[in-house]
Amino acid sequence: MPRVALVTDSTASLPDDVAAAYDVTVVPLQVVIGAEAFDEGTPGATSERVAAALREYRPVSTSRPAPALMLETYEALAADGAEQIVSVHISGEMSGTHESAQVAARKASVPVLTVDSRQVGVATGYAVLAAAEVLAAGGSAEKAAAAARSRAEASASLFYVDTLEYLRRGGRVGAAAALLGGALAVKPLLRIHEGSVASLERVRTSGRALARLEELAVEAAGEHAAVDVCVAHLASPERAEALQAKLADRLADPLQGREVWCGELGAVLGAHVGPGMLAVCVAPRLPTA
Template identity: 45%
Template structure:
């Protein structure tokens, strides 16, 4: 009988990891919450990205919330019960969510050491960091090495995305009002990105087709500068557009491209029609 993995990796649902990928890597995924009035749902458990798109399309105002420390603590305790001696907890940017703070709070109450990593990013840029960290853990490395690997992959990443409207990001406080007004006033398709953990307006483009082309070009340029790029395409309610972007990136880069819906929480902020590409350096790291 094999020994249990000494270091377990925990992440959150905004990593957009397909269920099979998280399960195969041995990663515990703690869900964030989507809220509407007095109702609250755990994303990936009680509400899907399609349901978020439907509710927004019907005019419902959605908000989101970080996981309670108790939910993170439960994940840490489950890791300990499975034989882990330490946890590396990798989460979306602390500038966008209080999840990192909740993880640190829960870590102080855990029965084993917990290293919390602020990835400074979101979506599969976070997912790639978590899966690479889990590979290091499976190879027997200690928590310091596993946490450093997560930070390394996250730091190499670029996430760029398009939205049909900046209103959702502005209302949720994830984009400054001047940036939102600039994009709306000029009647353009904004190209957005995650920089230093925050969402910034990168470029203004006049049409959806041109914006999609810029999205592909920017992601491909970043990937071409990497030794072994991991590439993922996310969407909210536009699977055909996501498949087209993924195919174009595959043909240009010659790598497999992960395609998945954006998480329900990220979708609540980006809105229907959102399209994103995440790229990270997976390199030739020897676990």
């Protein structure tokens, strides 16, 4: 069986120890604060710094990895003995990262299978882990890529934002939608649908929105025998930890002893949703062969 390497990008939100344990190579996106650009995960591109810049109305934007960086990554893996590569990335509707991977794949010295997860955040990360588990069991690159697509498609990414303004600034929702949300003083509940941010519900207060987010996560777990669950936030740790505890209790059966991950959203995704964001990803585990 050819040796297969696994690549993703920093928006997949995999903890460093998890990426290392599964031998996943992570390519950083960049955060641009004012006139300075920083790789995600470095001291200049922390979630705290992004949240502070957004509150201060300083310009914050993000940038995909260039095809040259992706190719450099692939060639380094090939030089280290990889004969094939599976490269799993954030939704192509939300970022040009997958496009960079495709461009680099055409020039790589070994075959590269690129996967557009059509997801964001840890939903992409869980897709990567599904691919890693297939490879660890001796499966092919093609089966690993298929597992990543299947798990991403089955996952639910649900989130609450205090305001749609940051998504509007980054072009992730239209100006009309953002204006409507602000004019009605509603608290938006959103989801990732077909690779893009979509409106799910509008709730009058933040308290009701967070309670509804909990219910929607429980509904998303549904009748699945086994799920992984992650709670993410930007500058809202108390609310995230409260939701983590509630979901750990209510989803104890499908979690099967696994913990509910909880952590702060990375700087790149945080730049587009703003302080106060709270998200839940529910990712059904794929049946084992």
